[in-house]
Amino acid sequence: AGIVPIPEPPALPFLGNITDIDQEFPLGSFIRMADTYGEIYKLHLGSRSIVVISSQALLNEVCNEKRFSKKVSAALSEIRNGVHDGLFTATGPEEPNWGKAHRVLVPAFGPMPIHDMFDEMHDIASQLALKWARHGPSHQIQVTDDFTRLTLDTLALCAMDFRFNSFYSEELHPFIEAMGDFLVESGQRSRRTLPAFWYRKKDQKFQADIDILRKTSDDVLKERKANPSDRKDLLGAMLKGKDPKTGEGLSDSSITDNLITFLIAGHETTSGLLSFVFYQLLKHPETYQQAQKEIDEVIGTGPIKIEHMSKLPYINAVLRETLRLCATIPIIALQANEDTVIGGKYAIKGGEPILCLLAKVHLDPAVYGEDANEFVPERMLDENFDRLNKEFPNSWKPFGNGARGCIGRPFAWQEALLVMALLMQNFNFTMDDPSYHLSYKQTLTIKPKGFHMRASLRRDMI
Numbered sequence: 001a002g003i004v005p006i007p008e009p010p011a012l013p014f015l016g017n018i019t020d021i022d023q024e025f026p027l028g029s030f031i032r033m034a035d036t037y038g039e040i041y042k043l044h045l046g047s048r049s050i051v052v053i054s055s056q057a058l059l060n061e062v063c064n065e066k067r068f069s070k071k072v073s074a075a076l077s078e079i080r081n082g083v084h085d086g087l088f089t090a091t092g093p094e095e096p097n098w099g100k101a102h103r104v105l106v107p108a109f110g111p112m113p114i115h116d117m118f119d120e121m122h123d124i125a126s127q128l129a130l131k132w133a134r135h136g137p138s139h140q141i142q143v144t145d146d147f148t149r150l151t152l153d154t155l156a157l158c159a160m161d162f163r164f165n166s167f168y169s170e171e172l173h174p175f176i177e178a179m180g181d182f183l184v185e186s187g188q189r190s191r192r193t194l195p196a197f198w199y200r201k202k203d204q205k206f207q208a209d210i211d212i213l214r215k216t217s218d219d220v221l222k223e224r225k226a227n228p229s230d231r232k233d234l235l236g237a238m239l240k241g242k243d244p245k246t247g248e249g250l251s252d253s254s255i256t257d258n259l260i261t262f263l264i265a266g267h268e269t270t271s272g273l274l275s276f277v278f279y280q281l282l283k284h285p286e287t288y289q290q291a292q293k294e295i296d297e298v299i300g301t302g303p304i305k306i307e308h309m310s311k312l313p314y315i316n317a318v319l320r321e322t323l324r325l326c327a328t329i330p331i332i333a334l335q336a337n338e339d340t341v342i343g344g345k346y347a348i349k350g351g352e353p354i355l356c357l358l359a360k361v362h363l364d365p366a367v368y369g370e371d372a373n374e375f376v377p378e379r380m381l382d383e384n385f386d387r388l389n390k391e392f393p394n395s396w397k398p399f400g401n402g403a404r405g406c407i408g409r410p411f412a413w414q415e416a417l418l419v420m421a422l423l424m425q426n427f428n429f430t431m432d433d434p435s436y437h438l439s440y441k442q443t444l445t446i447k448p449k450g451f452h453m454r455a456s457l458r459r460d461m462i
């Protein structure tokens, strides 16, 4: 009783709605359909169905971890070919390696260990600043490429004491190249339509890339085991850590799975965030000035220290507001643990994928009001942010949900704060093309496409 059908866009025989989804930018199609069909709709992809939700009210309901859980399908399940039941791609608690790695690693991402990574984060951020300083004010900065060098180098150094040295060569380290190709192919594999033999060459390359990823990590692991050190990085935590529940440590292959996982999960997400932040600041000059003012007042022209990181409320709000409008993971997938009803009237099958369209939930006018589409960092200042989360739970979810939410959040946040502080302290930025309009490149994450800027030093580098 009271059940109403979930709206469905018209579907073709056999193909269903496959042709409604843009291959290059699926997110755009999902958003357009949400504009047409509302807070919930159902699509048919061949013989599968998926439900797409885009209001805070529905997201809040499915964030209940007693009734719903993470769904690993499509590209995520292809990534399992490389990193198996690593933290991001594990299906759930029924895979014991997830629980073990989760319990061993949560303390390793706690406040003290993340503070201890500050100097190494600063090391890599300074390399970026030096590059931009040397290139001079007329150089066209490839924003996302340079932020990706930054985030990968930072992760590799903080996770396992490994230097890609991406700022010192035009060609990317073989590991990075293999990872890029592996991620793109994982996405394409999830959309294959031809018989298997057609893809033999691609499958060989896919396996070769996986081999490079695993061999690089295995070598680092072996080297550390042969030369034990007191370094407090994530590798050290995984080698020494014992799961409090089972008393067991992580196996070598689980450590490798998770080392690669951190690099995959942490680099595009954070570099996308930094790229979007600079886009938003350059589009909103008043916000830009206020952000720079905060940095000048709190840090001045001296060296940036860890203590400064907790004294930048406005920069914090700018980062939060950027992730609201430009969530770099714009969709998370959940499933009902058994057949159920959501919103009091929509029937959902157990195991059926529920795509939570964060990019649209984050614009819900019931939560954010009439200016929901505008960039207004003030609404994300601590006091307002706390009120928002109380009044509308689960309305801001760029880091995912519950136990399957982002373990790297404090890492990403410290890195983003530091990089913004260092760059804005030392440079004035301008849009390379003042008429630039935001467009997106979508892989596992989204990034601004074709966004370039210029940087001129405010004074001699610190």
Ligand code: HEM
Binding pocket: 070, 087, 088, 089, 102, 155, 261, 262, 263, 265, 266, 267, 269, 270, 273, 328, 329, 332, 333, 397, 398, 399, 400, 401, 403, 404, 405, 406, 407, 408, 409, 411, 412
């Ligand atoms: C999970 C976002 C940075 C490691 C997630 C999820 C989201 C997310 C949405 C949940 C995915 C899902 O439900 O399928 C972000 C954003 C970041 C960021 C927006 C930066 C701004 C990082 C960093 C690391 C990291 C720097 C590693 C150091 C992970 C891992 C998981 C995860 C391991 C899986 C956790 C689990 O299921 O146990 N992240 N992330 N992330 N993230 Fe992040």
